[in-house]
Amino acid sequence: MDDGADRHLRELLDGTVDCVPGEQLAERVRRGERLRIKWGIDPSAPDIHLGHTVPMRLLRRWQRRGHRPVVIIGDVTARIGDPSGRSATRPQLEPEAVEANAATYLDQLFCLLDPAGVEVRRQSEWFQDFGLEGMLRLAGSVTVAQLLQRDDFASRMGRQHPIGLHELFYPLLQGYDSIAVAADVELGGTDQLFNLLLARELQASAGQPPQAIVTVPLLEGLDGHRKMSKSLGNAVAVRAPATEQYGQLMSLPDPSVGPYLRLVTDLPEARQTALREGMADGSVNPRAAKAEMARAVVSVFHGPEAAARAAAEFDRVHRGHGLPATIPEAPVLTGMEQDVRQVLVLAGLARSRGEAARLVTQGGVTLDGARVTDWRIPIAPPPGAVLQVGPRRFVRLGRAG
RNA sequence: GGGCGGGUACCGAAGUGGUCAAACGGGGCUGACUGUAGAUCAGCAGGCGUACGCCUACAGGGGUUCGAAUCCUCUCCCGCCCA
Numbered sequence: 123m124d125d126g127a128d129r130h131l132r133e134l135l136d137g138t139v140d141c142v143p144g145e146q147l148a149e150r151v152r153r154g155e156r157l158r159i160k161w162g163i164d165p166s167a168p169d170i171h172l173g174h175t176v177p178m179r180l181l182r183r184w185q186r187r188g189h190r191p192v193v194i195i196g197d198v199t200a201r202i203g204d205p206s207g208r209s210a211t212r213p214q215l216e217p218e219a220v221e222a223n224a225a226t227y228l229d230q231l232f233c234l235l236d237p238a239g240v241e242v243r244r245q246s247e248w249f250q251d252f253g254l255e256g257m258l259r260l261a262g263s264v265t266v267a268q269l270l271q272r273d274d275f276a277s278r279m280g281r282q283h284p285i286g287l288h289e290l291f292y293p294l295l296q297g298y299d300s301i302a303v304a305a306d307v308e309l310g311g312t313d314q315l316f317n318l319l320l321a322r323e324l325q326a327s328a329g330q331p332p333q334a335i336v337t338v339p340l341l342e343g344l345d346g347h348r349k350m351s352k353s354l355g356n357a358v359a360v361r362a363p364a365t366e367q368y369g370q371l372m373s374l375p376d377p378s379v380g381p382y383l384r385l386v387t388d389l390p391e392a393r394q395t396a397l398r399e400g401m402a403d404g405s406v407n408p409r410a411a412k413a414e415m416a417r418a419v420v421s422v423f424h425g426p427e428a429a430a431r432a433a434a435e436f437d438r439v440h441r442g443h444g445l446p447a448t449i450p451e452a453p454v455l456t457g458m459e460q461d462v463r464q465v466l467v468l469a470g471l472a473r474s475r476g477e478a479a480r481l482v483t484q485g486g487v488t489l490d491g492a493r494v495t496d497w498r499i500p501i502a503p504p505p506g507a508v509l510q511v512g513p514r515r516f517v518r519l520g521r522a523g
Numbered sequence: 524g525g526g527c528g529g530g531u532a533c534c535g536a537a538g539u540g541g542u543c544a545a546a547c548g549g550g551g552c553u554g555a556c557u558g559u560a561g562a563u564c565a566g567c568a569g570g571c572g573u574a575c576g577c578c579u580a581c582a583g584g585g586g587u588u589c590g591a592a593u594c595c596u597c598u599c600c601c602g603c604c605c606a
Contacts, residue, residue: 282602282603282604283602283603284601284602284603345550346561355550369559369560370560372559372560372561373559373560373561374561375561375562376558376561376562378561407558408558408561408562409557409558409559409561410558412558412559412561413558413559436559436560437559440559440560441558441559474569474570474571475570475571475572476568476569476570476571477552477567477568479573480552480553480567480568481552481553481567483553483567484552484553484554484566484567485553485554485555486552486553486554487553496573497573498573511552511553512552512553512554512560513553513559513560514560
């Protein structure tokens with residue numbers, strides 16, 4: 123009996139970083155309570171990305187164990203932008219943009235979660251008519267000094283960088299969500315620690331039992347060190363095509379393979395360990411480990427067949443220097459002599475003739491597989507000719523017009 | 524209200540009268556090599572002209588000067604501190 127509960131608890135907390143207050147949560151789980159577990163996501167960009175799936179996976183685990191996921195669509199906080207880890211205020215989003223993003227989030231959410239039993243709520247449900255009165259009351263429940271303890275605020279203060287007043291409200295609004303949905307537990311990345319803890323205090327001062335909090339590691343982005351984030355341009359969107367996801371994942375620096383295996387694949391523990399150790403002692407080619415990881419990740423969103431196809435395509439194009447399966451067409455005149463630079467610009471492969479000339483000079487341009495060596499010599503591409511720039515940009519030139 | 528510091532290319536940041544289309548870093552791009560779009564190394568980087576050149580650009584306007592990102596002046600915007 124106790125064993126079962128303990129196993130249950132271990133499963134819930136496996137791979138997590140912090141759990142506050144640990145013992146209290148353990149007790150509730152042992153009593154067999156079904157907990158309301160909150161996780162919030164801001165629709166600040168059109169796509170959910172791999173970084174979001176780390177907490178989503180944990181949420182799914184809790185869901186499978188009979189707890190109730192409560193997903194908050196942060197349609198109000200999205201307009202502020204979470205200041206966490208940021209050293210600058212960011213522009214506030216327009217409500218229309220947030221609304222559009224929120225709409226696309228809903229289906230992306232269920233790429234991992236089982237829709238049955240998930241409670242999806244929007245912040246605007248309770249903030250719509252919150253009013254000045256509500257704001258003031260909420261603001262009155264914390265002190266400025268408390269808010270400024272937050273790491274990113276403190277460091278900005280220290281460096282004399284600006285902090286928008288609205289940014290201070292971010293943790294308050296997020297915290298109030300916990301009151302609104304009567305959360306028992308809240309999940310979040312480690313960068314959310316402050317916000318999660320503050321929610322406990324707000325709940326307490328509202329006469330509600332404070333939620334437990336559980337944090338998960340942050341997924342590093344494609345650059346290998348900064349947190350994955352759309353605005354940093356280092357994210358893999360969950361609804362990106364399989365080939366794109368695969369290619370992006372293959373561009374990860376080697377040291378990231380381990381964390382990705384652990385955080386965003388379903389590969390068995392034993393296999394993950396084998397790959398990690400193999401890379402460490404040199405018995406496994408890091409490229410092979412990375413490829414296996416990439417295939418596993420793509421499988422989660424597109425299924426194993428599509429993942430295998432993406433891998434094959436990638437090898438064909440990048441290792442075998444073949445042509446990709448689909449090549450965009452450009453409406454460029456063919457069959458007559460013309461300036462290479464002009465063609466490159468028209469085909470959208472260069473932004474200016476100067477850039478085009480540079481690309482040719484550097485040897486980055488091929489026409490039907492033959493390198494174009496001198497931009498001063500005009501070319502006469504036959505209809506359907508393939509123009510390539512660099513290792514991965516291809517365009518098929520349109521029929522003669 | 525007072526004091527101070529700023530606004531430079533995609534971002535960050537040098538430059539404070541000519542040699543500045545503007546250092547350096549990040550990001551981007553190309554090549555070599557390879558294990559891939561990874562690592563490393565090398566290179567490119569406003570536009571137009573096949574060179575010499577011209578045009579546009581250092582928040583905006585006006586001015587000084589043979590010559591201004593750099594000096595003066597007005598305007599706009601931003602930050603910090605003190606009230």
